[in-house]
Amino acid sequence: MTELIQDPKSGFWVEVAPTHCTNGHAYRQAKVLVSWHPCTCAGTMGHRTHQCRECMAITYDPPHTPDGQWEGIASL
Numbered sequence: 001m002t003e004l005i006q007d008p009k010s011g012f013w014v015e016v017a018p019t020h021c022t023n024g025h026a027y028r029q030a031k032v033l034v035s036w037h038p039c040t041c042a043g044t045m046g047h048r049t050h051q052c053r054e055c056m057a058i059t060y061d062p063p064h065t066p067d068g069q070w071e072g073i074a075s076l
């Protein structure tokens with residue numbers, strides 16, 4: 001799961017992207033589709049999604065729960 005860390009220089013909170021999919025493929029620029037999806041289980045933040053282009057596994061941050069209402073199709 002993605003974490004937020006505080007950059008010691010700027011003081012800003014920055015997102016630490018996952019480095020591997022659930023099947024162990026390394027995420028590199030060409031191998032991962034980064035997107036975002038609104039969903040009730042994630043509140044107003046929605047989910048950050050990382051999809052592996054090798055196995056199409058999707059990582060959700062924060063983790064998606066079955067109670068969440070997936071809101072439409074993401075369009076970026």
Ligand SMILES: [Zn+2]
Nearest residue numbers: 021025052055
């Ligand atoms: Zn993968």
Ligand SMILES: [Zn+2]
Nearest residue numbers: 039041064068
């Ligand atoms: Zn959700």
